[in-house]
Amino acid sequence: MIELRNIWFSYIGNNYVIRNVSVSFDRDVIAIMGPNGSGKTTLLKIASCIYRPVKGKVIVDGVDYWSLSEQEKVKYRRRIVYVHEKPILLKGKVADNIGYGLRIRGYSRVEVEEKVIKIAKELNILHLIDKKANELSTGEKQLVALARALILNPNYLFLDEPLANLHLAVRRQVVEVLKKVRDEGKTTIVIATHDPLLALTMASKVIILDRGRIVQTGKPQNILNKYII
Amino acid sequence: MSATILALTWSIPLSIRMASMKHRVKSVIISVFNALLGLPTVLVGLLLYLIFSRSGPLGFLKLLYTPQIIVIGQAILITPLLVSLMYEVFTKALAEYWELALSLGASRGQAYKTVIREVSGDILTISLIGFSRAIGELGVALIVGGNIKGYTRVLTTAIALEVEKGEFNVAMILGLLLFIIVLSVILSIRFIKRGTQ
Ligand SMILES: Nc1ncnc2c1ncn2[C@@H]1O[C@H](COP(=O)(O)OP(=O)(O)OP(=O)(O)O)[C@@H](O)[C@H]1O
């Protein structure tokens, strides 16, 4: 379980963009929704231990993350993966990108290669893995970024607008893959999205954020009906 | 060349530091460096001369009119340029690649390595700009180097001397040589960079 306790965060001075947020992520799929600039991305980065909150605590599997030593931090960080809303790929080949997380965890070249092929097949991007990363389209990059995250089998998976750049048929396919991960039951998935359909089909809980505060939480059917026209 | 390398040894850490600094302090420092960009090279030369001349505060080092002082002077000269450009690169890289590395479970060391790898091409290009400025400047080399034949005479001071003597043809040939050196360095680095894309 990742638990945020009374989190405050600002990028500049006293301009708080997350205000006293407390929430916990445990099992299943949780959708975070809310207007542009309401703080979804920021909150996800705090929960995935990338940003340090100005005030409040981030508790990962029972321990206060920011009080840990650097070595311990890495250990807990490796249970969590965050996927950016705008895909960021590293120089080099697509396969190297997908394997990055495994390489830094010390997996052998053969193991990495095997797993890369397996996940690339699942996401239908096998034809891309020998291409250079900077030659891909935005949607292709997003799929690569997703593969690079899923290959790690994280306990916590934070996805920021995972379907934004994808074609409808590809969306279906990504949703199927994510459902499979959900049904395996080992990964808590948190998705920031503007897409009520995605929230309805995948999430068991929706959290609505507005100007840095949680203004509503509940089952997607109860919250989202008014958004579906 | 050695001036560029020397300048890099402090400009890289400095610009990383600056990129990860707080907003207000950062903008003051970066403005200072931007202002220093336009500093005339003779002024830098003069300042160094005053510092390193026999009666200056660092006069005891006896560095005036040696090749070493030219290197130091040129390194100082190009530092504002390197820092201003690298600061931009590192700001972007820290926002993107540092975060990315952490989000995929990298340790701090691994994240640093990833960032450096991603910006290496840009750093190379920036170093090249610094190198071109260092090899092409006259003020520092002339004032603190002294243009001593076979010792502290560099291409630019040699050109200046030939012009003074009225030997315009020799000066032109030396100028061409300078251009060829810079061009070949730039081309070879371009070539290396292409290989690492
Ligand atoms: N790097 C930054 N520096 C300063 N302010 C920032 C930065 N990133 C975000 N903000 C501000 O923080 C607030 C929350 O931004 P955030 O990106 O978390 O919103 P979001 O809910 O993800 O929006 P969107 O739906 O458009 O993705 C916004 O007011 C934004 O202007």
Ligand SMILES: [Mg+2]
């Ligand atoms: Mg966002």
